[in-house]
Amino acid sequence: MSGGPLVALHGVTCRYASEDVLVDVDVAVGAGQFVGVVGPSGSGKTTLLRAVAGSMQPLRGTVTRRGGLRIAYVPQVETIDWSFPVTVAQCVLMARVHGRRWPWPSTAERAAVSEILARLDIEHLSDRHIRELSGGQQQRVFIARAMLGEPDLLLLDEPTSGVDVRLRHEILHLLDDLNARGLAILLTTHDLNGIAAHLPHVVCLNRTVLGAGRPVDVLTPDILERTYGASMQVLEHGGMPVVVDSFSHRHAAASHKHAHEHTHEHADRGLT
Amino acid sequence: MMAAELLRPFEFEFFRNGLIVATMAGALCGLVGVYVVLKGMSYIGHGLSHAIFGGFAASTLLGINFLLGAGAWGVASALMINGVTRRRVIRSDAAIGVITTASFALGLALFAFFDGEGGSFDAALFGSILGVGTQDVIAIAVVSVLASTLVFLRYRALLFTTFDPEVAEVSGVNTARMDALLMLVLAGSILATMKILGVTLIAAALVIPPAVARMLTTSFSRMLWMSSLIGACCGFVGMNLSYHLDVQSGPTIVLVAATLFAVVFMGTGPLVRGRRNGLRPAHAR
Numbered sequence: 025m026s027g028g029p030l031v032a033l034h035g036v037t038c039r040y041a042s043e044d045v046l047v048d049v050d051v052a053v054g055a056g057q058f059v060g061v062v063g064p065s066g067s068g069k070t071t072l073l074r075a076v077a078g079s080m081q082p083l084r085g086t087v088t089r090r091g092g093l094r095i096a097y098v099p100q101v102e103t104i105d106w107s108f109p110v111t112v113a114q115c116v117l118m119a120r121v122h123g124r125r126w127p128w129p130s131t132a133e134r135a136a137v138s139e140i141l142a143r144l145d146i147e148h149l150s151d152r153h154i155r156e157l158s159g160g161q162q163q164r165v166f167i168a169r170a171m172l173g174e175p176d177l178l179l180l181d182e183p184t185s186g187v188d189v190r191l192r193h194e195i196l197h198l199l200d201d202l203n204a205r206g207l208a209i210l211l212t213t214h215d216l217n218g219i220a221a222h223l224p225h226v227v228c229l230n231r232t233v234l235g236a237g238r239p240v241d242v243l244t245p246d247i248l249e250r251t252y253g254a255s256m257q258v259l260e261h262g263g264m265p266v267v268v269d270s271f272s273h274r275h276a277a278a279s280h281k282h283a284h285e286h287t288h289e290h291a292d293r294g295l296t
Numbered sequence: 297m298m299a300a301e302l303l304r305p306f307e308f309e310f311f312r313n314g315l316i317v318a319t320m321a322g323a324l325c326g327l328v329g330v331y332v333v334l335k336g337m338s339y340i341g342h343g344l345s346h347a348i349f350g351g352f353a354a355s356t357l358l359g360i361n362f363l364l365g366a367g368a369w370g371v372a373s374a375l376m377i378n379g380v381t382r383r384r385v386i387r388s389d390a391a392i393g394v395i396t397t398a399s400f401a402l403g404l405a406l407f408a409f410f411d412g413e414g415g416s417f418d419a420a421l422f423g424s425i426l427g428v429g430t431q432d433v434i435a436i437a438v439v440s441v442l443a444s445t446l447v448f449l450r451y452r453a454l455l456f457t458t459f460d461p462e463v464a465e466v467s468g469v470n471t472a473r474m475d476a477l478l479m480l481v482l483a484g485s486i487l488a489t490m491k492i493l494g495v496t497l498i499a500a501a502l503v504i505p506p507a508v509a510r511m512l513t514t515s516f517s518r519m520l521w522m523s524s525l526i527g528a529c530c531g532f533v534g535m536n537l538s539y540h541l542d543v544q545s546g547p548t549i550v551l552v553a554a555t556l557f558a559v560v561f562m563g564t565g566p567l568v569r570g571r572r573n574g575l576r577p578a579h580a581r
Binding site: 074077078079095096097098099103104105108109110111114115118119120121122123125126127128153155173179 | 334448449451452453455456458459460462463464465466467468469510513514515516517518519
């Protein structure tokens with residue numbers, strides 16, 4: 025791999041209005057790396073992606089990108105206007121915004137779109153409206169759009185928020201597959217067990233970086249408590265960390281006890 | 297004879313001018329309206345037309361050329377609204393309300409103060425066929441050519457910015473410039489069409505044709521030409537009705553468009569559409 029990271033943030037501070045959303049952040053993504061950023065809502069995950077992509081200029085610090093680096097961005101599906109009148113092919117073609125000047129695609133562009141749709145198993149949907157797709161297909165359309173730009177680095181903002189377990193596996197497998205072919209990936213997620221624990225490299229973020237490395241080294245009670253401001257337990261299962269939210273644990277125990285008392289009450293009343 | 301009665305107004309030059317302007321105004325607003333509707337800028341269109349009324353009043357009373365005076369005013373308001381909506385200090389709809397309604401009120405006050413109410417005052421508010429001259433035909437032709445050229449040459453960047461501004465920005469599209477260009481085209485369109493449509497009714501000409509087109513297609517490119525065509529038809533039919541019913545042109549054009557909307561809305565209800573496109577009736581997302 026031709027030396028140095030693809031993109032590196034050094035001491036980056038980003039500010040919205042008068043609030044520092046990121047403070048003194050150091051993050052680097054190397055060629056072929058697969059990195060997950062975890063943190064609570066409002067911890068600056070999306071801002072970090074924007075700083076990496078270059079759509080957010082840091083107040084302080086530097087962002088260095090390797091010369092000629094191509095970055096593609098997959099937004100959160102919640103931000104998409106699903107009633108917007110575009111078909112799958114039209115949506116994917118948007119990646120060629122700097123292609124030829126004419127509105128309609130060239131034969132080569134058409135072929136490129138078909139090829140990428142075929143690679144993601146959604147070629148048969150190319151003339152469908154984006155709303156007529158399942159959640160997994162919708163996610164694939166936006167990954168296809170990102171891939172059409174032949175990026176070196178793929179950024180995904182919460183690719184698995186609001187999806188069920190099966191779809192989460194599907195997306196994770198797809199990304200794993202793309203990564204295996206050499207694509208570097210940086211994604212944000214709030215899903216510690218479903219996503220983060222499966223990735224080779226994790227960054228814990230809450231306005232600043234609180235830990236970075238392999239999940240087994242980073243997803244520890246200490247770092248997680250500092251990241252989320254709540255105490256969590258970490259178990260181990262098959263060599264992977266499993267994070268247990270202590271609050272919900274206690275809560276579950278309490279409601280179990282409550283249910284128990286409840287049945288007794290019924291039983292008492294039944295006797296009288 | 298019915299046909300002779302329908303063709304009679306075509307003998308008059310003012311009617312032919314008015315009809316050309318109304319048809320082109322409908323098409324222009326239909327085209328620009330696609331972006332207005334899809335970007336959720338309907339309220340901006342509504343507000344901007346009211347704001348331009350202030351410039352119209354000032355230029356009428358000062359004796360400046362209306363297109364220049366109201367034009368400068370419109371561009372200034374458009375850029376101001378664009379600036380305010382991009383910064384998020386107060387909510388953008390409130391900011392637009394402040395800027396545009398104040399400008400509209402200023403126009404009304406100027407007319408009242410200088411006792412200038414009359415034909416041009418009514419025409420600016422509700423649209424009129426009277427007083428549509430060669431200058432207006434040229435103005436609307438120029439704006440139409442500019443708007444179509446922009447849509448054609450910047451099609452991809454405009455589509456990306458409209459659909460997904462954040463990713464467009466990451467992909468190297470200057471979305472701020474695209475938004476500003478759209479605002480300028482919108483201001484130009486309002487300026488060129490306000491005499492025939494009236495500032496209080498332009499918003500409908502911007503919103504109804506795209507809404508009708510959207511109900512009929514799920515393709516962006518098709519929506520563009522369908523909306524322009526629908527706008528042109530409404531302008532043409534509305535202007536003829538205006539003559540025969542002796543009602544101002546603005547209301548008749550809007551009422552024709554609104555009727556078409558109602559018909560298409562009922563004809564493409566969830567059940568009808570679902571059966572035709574194989575869509576689930578209520579796909580919740």
